[in-house]
Structure formats: C-alpha cells, structure tokens
Amino acid sequence: MHASVFSIGKAAQVSGLTVKTIRYYEAIGLIPRAHRGNPAARTGGNRIYTPGDIDRLRFVRNARVLGLGLEDVQDLLAAADQGCPGSQPIYRERLQRHLQTIDERIQHLITLKAAVQALVRRTPRARQHDTRMDGACGCMDVPPELLRAGRAARPPKGTALRRVTPRRGT
Numbered sequence: 562m563h564a565s566v567f568s569i570g571k572a573a574q575v576s577g578l579t580v581k582t583i584r585y586y587e588a589i590g591l592i593p594r595a596h597r598g599n600p601a602a603r604t605g606g607n608r609i610y611t612p613g614d615i616d617r618l619r620f621v622r623n624a625r626v627l628g629l630g631l632e633d634v635q636d637l638l639a640a641a642d643q644g645c646p647g648s649q650p651i652y653r654e655r656l657q658r659h660l661q662t663i664d665e666r667i668q669h670l671i672t673l674k675a676a677v678q679a680l681v682r683r684t685p686r687a688r689q690h691d692t693r694m695d696g697a698c699g700c701m702d703v704p705p706e707l708l709r710a711g712r713a714a715r716p717p718k719g720t721a722l723r724r725v726t727p728r729r730g731t
Contacts, residue, residue, distance in 0.1 A: 565612060569595070572610040576618035583618065591635055592617055617641075629659055676703055 572595075573580045586592045595608035610618075620641065624634045633655045640646035680701070 567610040567615060569608045572615055572618060576615055577622045578618055586621060591631060
C-alpha cells in the first residue's frame, strides 16, 4: 500500500481510535465513508484513509477525550471544513458551553460525595432477625439536602450509567 494511504487498521493505530470506533463514526456520518481501494490493486477493495482523514480522526479523538458530545464534534468538524475551527465563533461557544457542563458535573459530584460520606459516617440501626430488603434499616437513606436538591442531585444529561448484573449466589 502506498505510504500516503492507510488501511483501517493502520488508521486506527495512528489516530488512537479503534477500528470499531472508526466504523461507527462512519456509520453515523460523523466522518465521511472511506474510499475503497481498487479490488484488483494491492488494497483488495478495503477502506483506505489519507493523511487528511487521519487528521480528521485525530481531531475527533481529541474532542471526545475532552468530553465533547458527538453533536458538538459534528458542529466543530463542519467548522473545520471552512478552515481552522479555533478561529470561528462556534469553537469558543461550544467549549464555553462544555465548561459549564463540566462545572455542573463537578457540583453534582461534590454533592454526591458529601452524601456518600454522610452514609459512611452514619451507623444505621441494626435489624438482626429481619433480612427483608425493604429499606427500613435506613442504611441507604440519603441526607435531606440531597433530596431537596431534586434535579440537581441527578447526574447531568448525557452521563451514562452502567448496567449492573446481580451476582448469583451472594
């Protein structure tokens, strides 16, 4: 393969993304679909990426590492198609908005940390013979200030929760 083009595996390696992520970004239209090599040539009809494609993949990777959402990345890529996005108003606006989201997350985590610390410090009343999980023991009662916070106590929009699978036999 010519030195100025990359297979998807090499593109993943040099961009810092995985092959699966690159395919996903193509599937959702975040990045253009890669050109296909000539089936009769050494590329075998596989995806080929140019140095410009690699730069775009790195841009996406860096934006995602900073925690920007896919919609923001898409807007910044559109700006990048007009020139350096750093010189365009949308760049500063998106980063300012992202800073605000980060501040909200930090506040949420500070509140959450205080609530968990309060639970750790507390000694719930013991219930020796009743092992029902009805919450009456009080071990997971959250402090009133967290309840008053209402929506502020919830994770900010876009915060993913992991699915927890119960263990068997415990």
